[in-house]
Amino acid sequence: MREITEEIKNEIKDMIFDYYAEECEIDPSEISLDSNPQDDLGGDSLMFVELIELASEKYDMDVKLQSVGKYLLKAPLNTMQDVIDVFCKIYQYGNEIVNL
Amino acid sequence: MTYKSNLSTLEITGDSAVITIENGKKNLLTIPEFIDKAVLEDALKANPQVTSLIITGAGRHFSHGADVTHFNHPMCSPMHSTHTELLRKAKELLLYIENLPVITVAAINGGCFGGGLEIALSCQFRICSKSAFLGLPEVNHGVIPGMNGVERLTRVVGKSKAISMILSGEILTAADAKKLKLVHHVSEKKDCMNDAAEFVRTLKEGKSALQIKSIISLANSTAGGNPIDPEDTSFDSVLSDKISRGVED
Numbered sequence: 305m306r307e308i309t310e311e312i313k314n315e316i317k318d319m320i321f322d323y324y325a326e327e328c329e330i331d332p333s334e335i336s337l338d339s340n341p342q343d344d345l346g347g348d349s350l351m352f353v354e355l356i357e358l359a360s361e362k363y364d365m366d367v368k369l370q371s372v373g374k375y376l377l378k379a380p381l382n383t384m385q386d387v388i389d390v391f392c393k394i395y396q397y398g399n400e401i402v403n404l
Numbered sequence: 405m406t407y408k409s410n411l412s413t414l415e416i417t418g419d420s421a422v423i424t425i426e427n428g429k430k431n432l433l434t435i436p437e438f439i440d441k442a443v444l445e446d447a448l449k450a451n452p453q454v455t456s457l458i459i460t461g462a463g464r465h466f467s468h469g470a471d472v473t474h475f476n477h478p479m480c481s482p483m484h485s486t487h488t489e490l491l492r493k494a495k496e497l498l499l500y501i502e503n504l505p506v507i508t509v510a511a512i513n514g515g516c517f518g519g520g521l522e523i524a525l526s527c528q529f530r531i532c533s534k535s536a537f538l539g540l541p542e543v544n545h546g547v548i549p550g551m552n553g554v555e556r557l558t559r560v561v562g563k564s565k566a567i568s569m570i571l572s573g574e575i576l577t578a579a580d581a582k583k584l585k586l587v588h589h590v591s592e593k594k595d596c597m598n599d600a601a602e603f604v605r606t607l608k609e610g611k612s613a614l615q616i617k618s619i620i621s622l623a624n625s626t627a628g629g630n631p632i633d634p635e636d637t638s639f640d641s642v643l644s645d646k647i648s649r650g651v652e653d
Contacts, residue, residue: 327464348429348430348464348465350465350514350515350537353537354514354535354537357535357537357577358534358535369537369575369577370572370574370575373575
């Protein structure tokens with residue numbers, strides 16, 4: 305398991321908010337930790353997978369799409385807090401996330 | 405010229421045609437025949453100058469394929485003739501697109517799954533954005549690709565990879581799809597449409613419609629399993645056309 309600092313967590317949160325704001329064409333200030341990515345922001349289920357793929361190089365994350373898909377069946381993304389938490393878990397555990 | 409049919413809009417401008425699939429956020433194929441084959445056929449017959457066709461999806465995604473919630477509907481039973489007929493028409497449409505004597509490109513943004521990928525596979529070229537995902541995940545829904553996607557994927561990526569990819573319902577990233585030569589170019593942009601148009605423009609530049617159509621017809625014939633025909637007169641036709649147009653070398 306890789307350690308994650310508060311600084312990286314905050315950076316990840318900002319990156320995720322910016323990404324959803326851009327993709328959903330809304331102002332980042334309209335997004336809160338309680339926002340539902342699909343119902344409130346108009347996103348879709350593939351957006352998170354795209355985010356992981358796009359950010360994998362920056363955060364040196366080695367994770368297969370199948371592993372992300374399997375984990376999401378156990379941990380649905382109902383709020384933006386969920387999105388951040390799952391992203392941070394993938395950052396920490398990579399492909400091992402399926403065993404959590 | 406714009407034609408609306410089933411789930412799509414067909415737009416013809418000069419020598420270029422673009423089909424845009426538009427059905428909700430995911431461009432679901434609630435009707436497998438996403439554009440009426442007769443409409444497409446008539447439009448291309450009325451516009452013989454068309455030498456390229458780009459197929460894309462409106463919004464963020466190419467198409468997420470069939471609406472899987474319909475798989476449990478009685479209408480979807482193979483015993484139901486309507487369903488079988490709809491699928492047969494879709495397969496005929498894809499075969500028609502595959503055999504068109506024009507440059508065909510699927511411009512893929514976002515998700516391209518199931519029937520969406522089957523449509524893309526009927527094109528000669530697939531160009532996608534870097535955030536595209538492609539796969540035939542039908543097995544996860546208890547079925548198999550229904551529009552000859554197994555056969556076409558096998559031709560493109562080879563038998564072993566096609567079988568493992570379809571049986572595992574594997575979803576590929578744009579980069580992985582490029583490595584497998586399932587896609588020909590990955591655009592750095594979010595929307596790959598401009599790259600697809602540029603790709604087509606480069607291929608067409610300086611060639612006559614007859615040259616393009618002759619080359620593609622011969623390639624289609626050979627790819628379709630027909631033997632090489634020594635009696636083929638395409639070369640003579642193109643040469644006569646060049647002379648009659650007064651084209652200098």
